[in-house]
Amino acid sequence: MNTTELHARREKLAREFQAILPAESVLYQTEDLRVYECDALSAYRRLPLLAVLPDTIDQVQQVMRLCRRLSLPVVARGAGTGLSAGALPDTQGVLLGLAKFDRILEIDANKRIARVQPGVRNLAISEAVSDLGLYYAPDPSSQIACTIGGNVAENSGGVHCLKYGLTVHNIQQLQVVTIDGDLLTIGGPGPDTPGYDLLALFTGSEGLLGVIVEVTVKLLPKPESARLLLAAFDQVEKAGNAVAAIIASGIVPAGLEMMDQMAIRAAEDFVHAGYPRDAAAILLCELDGTEAEVDAHLETVRRVLTEAGATGLRCAESAEQRRRMWQGRKAAFPAVGRISPDYYCMDGTIPRRCLPEVLREIARLSSEYGLPVANVFHAGDGNLHPLILYDANKPGELERTEEMGGRILELCVSVGGTITGEHGVGLEKINQMCVQFNAAELAQFHAVKSAFDPDGLLNPGKAIPELHRCAELGAMHVHQGRLPFPGLERF
Amino acid sequence: MDHSVVLQEQVKAALGAGTPLVITGNCTKEFYGHRVQGRRLETTVHTGVVDYDPSELVVTVRAGTPLVQLEQLLDENGQMLAFEPSSFGGRASVGGTIACNVSGPRRMVLGAARDFVLGCRVINGNGELLHFGGKVIKNVAGYDVSRLMTGAQGTLGLLLEVSLKVLPKPEAEMTLAYEMGVEESITMLHRWLQQPYPLSASCFDERTLWIRLSGSSAALAHTHRRLGGQAVSDSEAFWRCLNDKQHEFFGDTGPLWRLSLPSDCKPLALPGKWLYEWNGALRWLRSTASADAVRRQVEAVAGHAMYYRGDRQRIDTVLHPLDPRLVPIHRRLKQAFDPERIFNPGRLYPDL
Ligand SMILES: Cc1cc2nc3c(=O)[nH]c(=O)nc-3n(C[C@H](O)[C@H](O)[C@H](O)COP(=O)(O)OP(=O)(O)OC[C@H]3O[C@@H](n4cnc5c(N)ncnc54)[C@H](O)[C@@H]3O)c2cc1C
Numbered sequence: 124m125n126t127t128e129l130h131a132r133r134e135k136l137a138r139e140f141q142a143i144l145p146a147e148s149v150l151y152q153t154e155d156l157r158v159y160e161c162d163a164l165s166a167y168r169r170l171p172l173l174a175v176l177p178d179t180i181d182q183v184q185q186v187m188r189l190c191r192r193l194s195l196p197v198v199a200r201g202a203g204t205g206l207s208a209g210a211l212p213d214t215q216g217v218l219l220g221l222a223k224f225d226r227i228l229e230i231d232a233n234k235r236i237a238r239v240q241p242g243v244r245n246l247a248i249s250e251a252v253s254d255l256g257l258y259y260a261p262d263p264s265s266q267i268a269c270t271i272g273g274n275v276a277e278n279s280g281g282v283h284c285l286k287y288g289l290t291v292h293n294i295q296q297l298q299v300v301t302i303d304g305d306l307l308t309i310g311g312p313g314p315d316t317p318g319y320d321l322l323a324l325f326t327g328s329e330g331l332l333g334v335i336v337e338v339t340v341k342l343l344p345k346p347e348s349a350r351l352l353l354a355a356f357d358q359v360e361k362a363g364n365a366v367a368a369i370i371a372s373g374i375v376p377a378g379l380e381m382m383d384q385m386a387i388r389a390a391e392d393f394v395h396a397g398y399p400r401d402a403a404a405i406l407l408c409e410l411d412g413t414e415a416e417v418d419a420h421l422e423t424v425r426r427v428l429t430e431a432g433a434t435g436l437r438c439a440e441s442a443e444q445r446r447r448m449w450q451g452r453k454a455a456f457p458a459v460g461r462i463s464p465d466y467y468c469m470d471g472t473i474p475r476r477c478l479p480e481v482l483r484e485i486a487r488l489s490s491e492y493g494l495p496v497a498n499v500f501h502a503g504d505g506n507l508h509p510l511i512l513y514d515a516n517k518p519g520e521l522e523r524t525e526e527m528g529g530r531i532l533e534l535c536v537s538v539g540g541t542i543t544g545e546h547g548v549g550l551e552k553i554n555q556m557c558v559q560f561n562a563a564e565l566a567q568f569h570a571v572k573s574a575f576d577p578d579g580l581l582n583p584g585k586a587i588p589e590l591h592r593c594a595e596l597g598a599m600h601v602h603q604g605r606l607p608f609p610g611l612e613r614f
Numbered sequence: 615m616d617h618s619v620v621l622q623e624q625v626k627a628a629l630g631a632g633t634p635l636v637i638t639g640n641c642t643k644e645f646y647g648h649r650v651q652g653r654r655l656e657t658t659v660h661t662g663v664v665d666y667d668p669s670e671l672v673v674t675v676r677a678g679t680p681l682v683q684l685e686q687l688l689d690e691n692g693q694m695l696a697f698e699p700s701s702f703g704g705r706a707s708v709g710g711t712i713a714c715n716v717s718g719p720r721r722m723v724l725g726a727a728r729d730f731v732l733g734c735r736v737i738n739g740n741g742e743l744l745h746f747g748g749k750v751i752k753n754v755a756g757y758d759v760s761r762l763m764t765g766a767q768g769t770l771g772l773l774l775e776v777s778l779k780v781l782p783k784p785e786a787e788m789t790l791a792y793e794m795g796v797e798e799s800i801t802m803l804h805r806w807l808q809q810p811y812p813l814s815a816s817c818f819d820e821r822t823l824w825i826r827l828s829g830s831s832a833a834l835a836h837t838h839r840r841l842g843g844q845a846v847s848d849s850e851a852f853w854r855c856l857n858d859k860q861h862e863f864f865g866d867t868g869p870l871w872r873l874s875l876p877s878d879c880k881p882l883a884l885p886g887k888w889l890y891e892w893n894g895a896l897r898w899l900r901s902t903a904s905a906d907a908v909r910r911q912v913e914a915v916a917g918h919a920m921y922y923r924g925d926r927q928r929i930d931t932v933l934h935p936l937d938p939r940l941v942p943i944h945r946r947l948k949q950a951f952d953p954e955r956i957f958n959p960g961r962l963y964p965d966l
Binding site: 257280285289307309311313315320321344345416418420472545560564567568574575 | 667668669670671672692715721722725726728729738740742744745746748749750751752753754755756757758759761762764765766770781782783785804807808809810811812829830832833835836837874875876877878892895896915916917918920933934935936937939940943944946947949950951962963
């Protein structure tokens with residue numbers, strides 16, 4: 124399609140949508156569509172045919188009915204902070220922006236819930252209920268920007284999910300609009316619902332099953348006390364063993380994070396969190412609960428860390444110091460962004476006991492590919508975020524980075540882990556899905572998808588690879604994570 | 615012992631012959647659904663712990679393994695299944711527990727069985743052996759089939775193996791009792807729940823409220839001073855007895871309803887005897903009220919009611935009728951996993 128034809132097509136479609144939406148809610152000029160061309164994984168970019176920004180559920184229903192009738196793909200979008208190109212538009216489809224759904228509809232302190240629209244930002248919920256002594260537990264590092272709808276679609280986690288769970292553990296009800304335009308209530312205000320657990324199925328479904336138009340989240344009372352310990356180590360391995368030792372002592376910390384030297388230095392230079400620049404690795408261990416409990420646990424954890432060979436141990440002495448120490452961790456991605464023109468964030472999860480082995484192999488890959496890696500790690504739950512540093516302006520470097528990233532994910536699968544702990548598959552990890560799942564399993568996923576969206580209009584091409592795609596890549600999973608054709612173009 | 619191959623052959627044979635299968639562990643929860651006609655498929659041969667490393671907080675276990683055996687292993691390592699499932703007199707299997715999403719007193723604080731399921735191996739209705747989720751705590755690759763299987767009562771496939779997140783056992787526990795009525799109990803509990811007290815269970819009837827505290831001894835002593843209340847002598851026995859339906863309330867043989875409701879809703883206007891758990895969100899009702907009357911009341915507060923025990927002739931469906939808007943999706947999901955309807959057909963609802 125040439126530019127003139129494309130523009131004509133856009134204008135024609137825009138008229139269809141303008142019949143059901145206010146004119147300003149339908150965008151079809153190239154410059155207006157630019158904002159939506161990528162999510163936070165900006166290596167992937169493309170423009171949708173048009174973007175719509177409804178602000179009532181009724182409008183969403185009408186948009187879906189129209190898309191179904193015209194067989195137009197629909198890609199839902201929250202804040203676009205996703206890291207797997209999940210919200211990447213479809214060039215032949217509609218981008219459905221939920222930014223206007225930004226109202227908190229109800230806060231019920233007695234029930235400890237908040238009913239919110241999907242475009243409400245994660246942090247805005249905790250801020251709104253803070254005066255009541257409550258908060259919403261899952262706290263992705265992107266929480267200032269990302270939306271609760273996106274969180275549900277990705278089953279997002281945060282630094283506190285070892286103790287408080289992921290999004291799936293902290294929501295109780297959704298309102299969703301199906302591709303047919305029907306509005307469904309999934310889950311409910313009671314502890315369970317009759318029939319299948321559709322709430323769990325929807326959580327993490329990456330916009331492939333329906334559009335989330337309302338979320339009821341569970342709130343928790345703020346802990347009476349929270350203390351943050353920082354431990355420095357001269358070897359990454361010792362830090363890894365310390366993590367296992369803390370868990371073995373019978374304590375579940377509220378947060379347990381690890382950073383390696385490159386990540387420590389980048390974060391320290393960026394936010395001056397007070398991290399020891401010469402440490403090979405640091406652990407951040409947060410303990411929360413009642414005053415008495417935290418004091419007791421603090422003592423135990425100090426002892427465990429010392430026995431594990433910590434070379435330095437510091438406890439935040441004030442709320443401000445604690446906030447700053449966390450800030451270093453939460454700003455780790457942008458911090459790494461400052462020391463390299465580009466970085467590529469991986470998201471594999473591994474059994475914790477395999478950490479030393481996996482980190483060694485990542486270091487080896489790093490030298491094989493000549494690409495530095497900074498490691499940020501949700502150590503408590505085994506979720507690794509190796510950040511590969513590269514320069515997209517150097518010819519071939521992005522491709523090498525992606526290939527190396529693929530090898531890291533395959534490594535995670537080969538030790539019994541997964542290719543994605545919290546960022547989702549999106550378009551990015553679609554090939555690695557062929558490594559983690561066999562044809563029958565993928566076919567089962569497609570059957571689930573068809574139960575909701577028989578024509579495959581919702582976020583097509585994401586999350587679950589077509590079987591022929593995997594076949595073309597070769598039966599990758601039988602090779603224990605070794606790609607049969609390392610030279611094969613990845614995307 | 616690993617019997618997955620044998621089980622798979624039995625499923626394929628059933629598929630070939632077109633005979634439905636009744637998935638059977640130790641038959642402790644037959645009453646959770648409707649009686650199914652078909653050949654029994656015994657899971658109790660497929661037993662054993664496949665992988666357990668306490669410092670990973672994950673255990674992988676075959677479905678036929680007796681629940682008590684798993685719990686004993688965890689206990690020896692200072693850990694537990696945090697959803698506190700009843701063992702139904704020591705006879706429940708792990709598979710049945712997960713298939714029915716059985717959850718006990720700790721549910722309102724730490725979560726239900728579904729919250730701790732990380733992965734599973736299943737045989738679907740095409741006779742294929744599939745693996746979903748994994749042995750790690752965070753995993754968002756693919757749809758969450760493992761949690762979908764939880765509570766599906768085997769209608770979507772045969773569970774062969776599950777990976778569960780486990781937690782350390784609390785250092786100490788204590789149970790406190792208060793003399794108060796139902797409405798006051800609901801009010802008090804909801805006031806306390808907005809504070810960070812280490813509450814791990816609650817139960818009340820028209821005269822008494824019992825709460826359980828779990829945590830470090832220091833935290834328990836401190837909370838006891840703040841909340842007052844009479845310490846109950848054998849805390850563990852109290853909750854075990856409640857969880858296993860050995861509490862005198864359950865002694866009767868008449869109709870028993872299990873109501874799942876918003877925790878803070880007012881006592882419902884239904885005649886009968888009541889016992890409350892899960893901060894008021896789980897309500898047991900011994901009543902001869904008609905199914906219609908019970909369902910009308912719970913629907914008014916967006917809850918649901920299961921006909922837990924009693925004469926099955928009296929009712930059309932054990933589980934609460936589904937929201938009609940969700941029926942087509944349930945049918946299509948059944949079709950997606952079990953197109954020939956060989957697994958427990960009709961156990962949940964006639965067309966699933
Ligand atoms: C600096 C940085 C740090 C991050 N840290 C974390 C972290 O700690 N933990 C973590 O889990 N993630 C993290 N992320 C990833 C990202 O923020 C999360 O995935 C987040 O949940 C995405 O929300 P969003 O609103 O931006 O969604 P988008 O990126 O807009 O969309 C994400 C996916 O959800 C779908 N979607 C969005 N809204 C809806 C809806 N209403 N209905 C149906 N589908 C919908 C989209 O189609 C897409 O597939 C980080 C990202 C960045 C940039």
